[in-house]
Amino acid sequence: MSAACLTGRRGALVIIGAMTFSGFATADLIDAHGDVLHSCATQFHSYGLRVRFDGVVSTVRCLEDNALLKQVLATDGEGRVLVVDGGGSLRTALMGDMIAASAARMGWSGVVINGAVRDTVALGRLELGIKALGANPARSAKEGRGDVDVPVTFGGATFAPGNWLCSDEDGIVIGPHQPDQPDQP
Numbered sequence: 001m002s003a004a005c006l007t008g009r010r011g012a013l014v015i016i017g018a019m020t021f022s023g024f025a026t027a028d029l030i031d032a033h034g035d036v037l038h039s040c041a042t043q044f045h046s047y048g049l050r051v052r053f054d055g056v057v058s059t060v061r062c063l064e065d066n067a068l069l070k071q072v073l074a075t076d077g078e079g080r081v082l083v084v085d086g087g088g089s090l091r092t093a094l095m096g097d098m099i100a101a102s103a104a105r106m107g108w109s110g111v112v113i114n115g116a117v118r119d120t121v122a123l124g125r126l127e128l129g130i131k132a133l134g135a136n137p138a139r140s141a142k143e144g145r146g147d148v149d150v151p152v153t154f155g156g157a158t159f160a161p162g163n164w165l166c167s168d169e170d171g172i173v174i175g176p177h178q179p180d181q182p183d184q185p
Contacts, residue, residue, distance in 0.1 A: 026166055026173040037175040042155030044112065044131035044172070047120055048100070053110035053129030054166040055081040057159050057174070062146030064092045064115075070099050072148060077108030081129070081167075083159040085152035086115025090133060092140040093118035097126070104128040110167060114154045129167060 029037055058080050060069050069084055073095075082103070086094050095111060097119035103111060110129025116136040117123060123130055151160040157174050159165070164178045 024166070026168050026170045029166060029173050029179065033175065033179040037173050037179060038157050040155035040157040040172040040174060042114065042133070042172075044133060045135075046129075046131055046169075047117055047123040047135075048110070048126055048128040048130030049124060050110065050127055050129040052168045053081065054164070054178075055079045055109035057081055057083050057161060057163040057165050058148075059083045059085070059150060059152050059159055059161055060146060060148055061085045061150055061152050062094065063087045064089055064094075065141040065143050065145045066094045066099065067142045067144040068146045068148055069094055070102075071144075073099055073103040073108060073111070074106060077103060077106045079107060079109045081110045081112065081165045082108060083152060083165065084111065084113045084115065085154055085159075086113055088114055088133060088154065090116045090136055092116065092138045093136050094140055095130070095132070097122035100126050100128055100130060110165075112159075112165070112167065112172065114152075131167060131172070 060072055062068050093116045094113055095117045100123055104126045113132040116134050117132040118137050120135050149161040151158055164175055166173045
């Protein structure tokens, strides 16, 4: 289950299946905690059924090879968010419906991919937060090249394992830990 338990002026704690979402908006978080939180400037598309998600960060760095991503998402997610630095490549998809369905079954809150996905219609039916740069039907390599649980940087933000991430319609906010509740108006 996600560690999120805060409320904000745009909503209360929302239960989504076995997962939770804190209900506060990224804009409220930046307004209240801009000294410790940062936004990611990369503009992502949302593909999963879960538009808002948050959790503790795990990372994968890979380029056009999804073997490590598949391996990590097959483990118990415990409400975490996997941040994947695919180098911004749109030449091949790093995640499709089968890997995403595994992630949803394993309790991941979301996946942020600095790269492409495929099977977007099926992704839209999965109870998982999915953000990616775009879509491409081409398959990726399966050689296992890359790194797991290393800091990755894109969009002017660094995502380190153990950080906390919150994502909604406005974007992605990252910080060293989950902040206190934003003040109510």
